[in-house]
Amino acid sequence: MRIWVARPEPGATRTAERLAALGHDPLLAPVLAVTRAIGPPPEGDFAGLLLTSANAVPALAAQAIAGVPVFAVGTRTAAAARAAGACPVLDAEGDAAALSRLVRATLAPGATLLHLAGAERKREPAASLEAAGYRIRIFTAYAAEPVPALPSRVAEALGGTAGRPRLDGALHYSRRSAEAALELAGAAGLGGAFAALKHYCLSADVAVPLVAAAIEVHFVPTRPSEEALLAGLVGTKWTS
Structure with a gap:
């Protein structure tokens, strides 16, 4: 597949x-x-640092961690944070909701955490942690x-320009x-x-813009991991 x-x-x-x-043409x-x-x-x-993306890891170098x-x-x-020298690193192995649960299972309410976030960020995990009594500071x-x-x-492939095979699918992270x-x-x-x-999305949340546009989403893994997503290239069709 291309x-x-x-x-x-x-x-x-x-x-x-x-x-x-895996034999595909990226x-x-x-x-x-x-x-x-x-x-x-x-x-x-x-009491802890929150990472919701590996893109925030470079900021760790400037933080006394x-x-x-x-x-x-x-x-x-988690792997990127460890490579940057962070220790200990706790892996939620999921999404923002799983990250919130991990914090609540590890630290007592009242703790202050620093969220190294993106400029465009979602409500979670900060919303549920604040509701549970944690103090969250945000650093963009x-x-x-x-x-x-x-x-x-991409335009050439989607337009079918001569000599360029058309695209078969897209991965969305x-x-x-x-x-x-x-x-x-x-x-x-x-x-x-x-x-x-054929659209392959890392999670149901990632698929939201496509679903809202009435675009068929071919596959969403049960767990938001790259391994599960790539396995879906030969998997079954997803229905919302």
């Missing part, structure tokens, strides 16, 4: 390499560009902005990247071709 990898770097290249190893064309924060995170007596538990949303984020560690236009390689891919394809006049792809 599959569009729309997620931003650094994860995009790794995903493309995994697809190639089309590497991110629709989001990640920029890092200017300036260090705030200092404070934090020795001995401060890092709560990571998933395995890839990165921003992910849509690229100005649909990448030319975040709601924001799925939304950006949808909007960029529509702006390029290729919304119909985009909708006709």
